[in-house]
Amino acid sequence: MRHGKAEIEEVIDETGDFSFVPTPDAFEVSPTPVRRSLTPRDVEHNQQVSKFFNTVIPGLPIDRDAPQLRPPVIPFSEIMEAALKKLDIHVSPFIDDLAENWASIVPPAIAKLTRPGKWENNILYVYVPSSTHLFELRRTALHQIEEAVRAFAGTTLVRQVRLMVEVKENK
Numbered sequence: 001m002r003h004g005k006a007e008i009e010e011v012i013d014e015t016g017d018f019s020f021v022p023t024p025d026a027f028e029v030s031p032t033p034v035r036r037s038l039t040p041r042d043v044e045h046n047q048q049v050s051k052f053f054n055t056v057i058p059g060l061p062i063d064r065d066a067p068q069l070r071p072p073v074i075p076f077s078e079i080m081e082a083a084l085k086k087l088d089i090h091v092s093p094f095i096d097d098l099a100e101n102w103a104s105i106v107p108p109a110i111a112k113l114t115r116p117g118k119w120e121n122n123i124l125y126v127y128v129p130s131s132t133h134l135f136e137l138r139r140t141a142l143h144q145i146e147e148a149v150r151a152f153a154g155t156t157l158v159r160q161v162r163l164m165v166e167v168k169e170n171k
Contacts, residue, residue, distance in 0.1 A: 022056075023053075024049050024050055024053045027049045027052075028045075028046045028049050028050075029042040029045055029046060075155045075156055077093060077094055077155075077156050078156065078157075080093055081093070081094070081119070092118075092119045094119055094153070094156055095116055095118065095119040095124075098116045098124075098149070098152065099115065099116045101152065102114075102115060102116055105148045105149065105151075105152050106144070106145055106148050107144070110137065110141050110144070110145065113128060113129060113133050113137065114126050114127065114128055114137065114145070114163070115127050115166075117164065117166065121159070122156075122157050122158060122159040122160075123158075123159055123160045123161075123162060124149055124158055124160070124161045124162070125162050125163075125164055126145060126161060126162070126163050126164070127164060127165070127166035128163050128164065128165055128166065129165070129166060130165060131165055134163050134164070134165050137163055138163050142161065142163060145161055145163075146158075146160075146161045149161055
């Protein structure tokens with residue numbers, strides 16, 4: 001020890017890394033003296049933080065908008081369908097586009113006997129003129145119709161294609 005000055009110990013960090021290491025505590029909302037309890041939104045945020053930190057890969061930077069936390073993308077056509085259904089309007093943009101292009105989507109022999117009917121819960125109902133045609137098309141062409149419709153639909157989810165006899169109303 002020198003006279004008048006204390007000896008300074010040299011602290012050496014073995015890793016040489018002084019960067020911030022994120023922990024869940026740094027991102028969670030906690031009660032403050034002003035606000036003594038957490039709101040339901042704060043509780044949900046804290047749950048999402050813990051969910052996020054369970055999926056973090058050590059060594060990689062944290063993405064502010066992590067894919068694990070993003071809601072799935074809903075196609076605009078599905079949003080429009082839901083809005084029209086809530087308003088009790090029985091119009092479907094998807095079914096209108098499909099009807100316009102029906103002759104070019106399916107083979108001509110099938111297009112003569114069928115037409116798109118209604119669209120409910122991601123199920124397409126295709127109208128056929130008679131039960132005989134229904135039986136024959138269900139047996140021979142249903143798979144081909146489903147493939148053609150799914151190819152045309154793009155991002156719109158088509159769970160199933162069903163064939164049904166078209167009921168004509170007498171007026």
